[in-house]
Amino acid sequence: MIDNSDILQGKILIVDDQKTNIRLLEHMLRSAGYLSISATQDPLEACELHRKNHYDLILLDLQMPSMDGFAVMERLKWTAPDSYLPVLVITAHPEHKLRALQAGAKDFVSTPFELAEVLARVHNLLEVRLLHMALKYHNEMLEHRVGERTAELQENYLETILTMTRAAEHRDGETGAHVQRIAYYSGKLAELLGMDEAYVDCIFVASPMHDIGKIGIHDHVLLKPGCFTPEEWQIMRGHTLMGAKILGSSKSPYLQMAAEIALNHHERWDGSGYPNGKRGDEIPLSARIMNICDIYDALRSQRPYKPAYEHNRAVHIITHGDGRVLPQHFDPKILAIFQANHQMFSDIYALYAEAGSKLL
Numbered sequence: 001m002i003d004n005s006d007i008l009q010g011k012i013l014i015v016d017d018q019k020t021n022i023r024l025l026e027h028m029l030r031s032a033g034y035l036s037i038s039a040t041q042d043p044l045e046a047c048e049l050h051r052k053n054h055y056d057l058i059l060l061d062l063q064m065p066s067m068d069g070f071a072v073m074e075r076l077k078w079t080a081p082d083s084y085l086p087v088l089v090i091t092a093h094p095e096h097k098l099r100a101l102q103a104g105a106k107d108f109v110s111t112p113f114e115l116a117e118v119l120a121r122v123h124n125l126l127e128v129r130l131l132h133m134a135l136k137y138h139n140e141m142l143e144h145r146v147g148e149r150t151a152e153l154q155e156n157y158l159e160t161i162l163t164m165t166r167a168a169e170h171r172d173g174e175t176g177a178h179v180q181r182i183a184y185y186s187g188k189l190a191e192l193l194g195m196d197e198a199y200v201d202c203i204f205v206a207s208p209m210h211d212i213g214k215i216g217i218h219d220h221v222l223l224k225p226g227c228f229t230p231e232e233w234q235i236m237r238g239h240t241l242m243g244a245k246i247l248g249s250s251k252s253p254y255l256q257m258a259a260e261i262a263l264n265h266h267e268r269w270d271g272s273g274y275p276n277g278k279r280g281d282e283i284p285l286s287a288r289i290m291n292i293c294d295i296y297d298a299l300r301s302q303r304p305y306k307p308a309y310e311h312n313r314a315v316h317i318i319t320h321g322d323g324r325v326l327p328q329h330f331d332p333k334i335l336a337i338f339q340a341n342h343q344m345f346s347d348i349y350a351l352y353a354e355a356g357s358k359l360l
Helices: 004-008 019-031 043-053 069-079 094-102 115-172 176-192 197-209 212-216 230-237 239-247 253-264 285-300 311-320 332-340 342-351
Strands: 011-015 036-040 057-061 087-091 107-110
Touching: 004 115, 011 019, 011 043, 019 036, 019 115, 036 043, 043 057, 043 069, 057 069, 057 115, 069 087, 069 094, 087 094, 087 115, 094 107, 107 115, 176 197, 176 285, 176 332, 176 342, 197 253, 197 285, 212 239, 212 253, 230 239, 239 253, 253 285, 285 311, 285 332, 285 342, 311 332, 311 342, 332 342
Parallel strands: 011 036, 011 057, 057 087, 087 107
Antiparallel strands: none
16 A cells, blocks of 8 residues: 555656646645645756656646746656656646547646646546555565576576486586586587577486486496396496486476487487487587587596597597598588587587586
């Protein structure tokens, strides 16, 4: 509820070229207890005064020589701070009333003035104005609280994702630095491909979950130091299906993309990958991006079957092949962007080389 004392403190501007009308209106309003009353005889000043002072009510004469009230209202629409036009027009012409209301005025009073009518309309419009401002403030506060709560939920949600990712890392000895690098490789590559900000953000968060399915692989296979038997290799390949199952059926765009990447990041452009032998554009873009990022980082990292390679050797293997890795495994467009920007990959690897780096 709006107190009467609040209404009496509302800021009022009178715009009228007749000084006698201004004096009469000021006397009426002050006698009724209104405390903040300003006036101008120059309609050209009205907009600037409202811009500076944000009046709660403007009493506006329609018939003025230099600029009529209709023109003033058009200008006020551009300066109204909240798109609310707090105008009470003053007119002696009945035919102007409807036009004034259509132009945005909230109400009108007729001349010659009747004290009771002026005071009633001023009181009512100020009350509506203050209620409008109170509602606006309430909505802003509510929006702020919702924003805070949404941010808190988002933070908790991402922390849950990172916990799942760390669990997968712990199973096979991967480091936080590895998945951190994967996130940055994927995000930067998506950006270079011209993907929008939402996509870049999504793949940055989703890509570290690519191997989440390794949680379901038995230790005697996952942690085996030597080469896999054909049966063990088949089990190991199952981590793609397991990852998609763990992450699937979610409404979250992050988890949807993560499931997509988990299932498809070992597919190859030429159809020689697994688990489904997809080729070309059958493979989701996120997985095609992830594939080259994962291969680069694996080449740069030490494995039970190989030492860590220097950047230039890793780039040469990806772009020219070594028998195990071949250029035709990669989307040609993504491979071309990798070749043109390979130094970026080296920079990311160097920046996040430490195993103790904070994840993401």
